[in-house]
């Protein structure tokens with residue numbers, strides 16, 4: 054076997070890999086930051102107000118988090134739900150994780166929890182007919198709605 058040495062590609066490959074994780078380097082729409090976690094609007098939302106909560110540490114599943122990190126993450130999920138309750142008044146939620154690509158995780162390397170507000174009738178013919186969802190609020194509007202809420206410390210949940 055011949056080897057083609059291309060050491061100049063290392064910098065590109067390593068930097069590309071680091072930049073690929075949206076949870077290690079969130080660019081915008083970060084809603085909250087706690088000691089170990091943060092929440093962010095999903096830029097490809099399943100529904101209005103779709104938020105994701107993730108630990109700062111890049112780990113692929115919950116069992117790699119320390120107890121303190123797990124509690125911090127779950128407190129953030131509860132806090133996020135309370136803010137969404139107040140601001141959007143949904144009738145239900147889908148809250149959960151997709152662990153591994155086979156389970157549908159878009160970013161399988163960095164565990165994150167989806168918090169998806171739901172309303173009766175929010176699933177209409179569009180997803181069934183074309184795989185397209187209709188999201189009525191823009192991310193900018195949703196960000197402003199969320200951030201306009203009064204701050205509630207996680208300890209009060």
Ligand SMILES: [Zn+2]
Pocket residue numbers: 074075076077078110111112162163
């Ligand atoms: Zn990451």
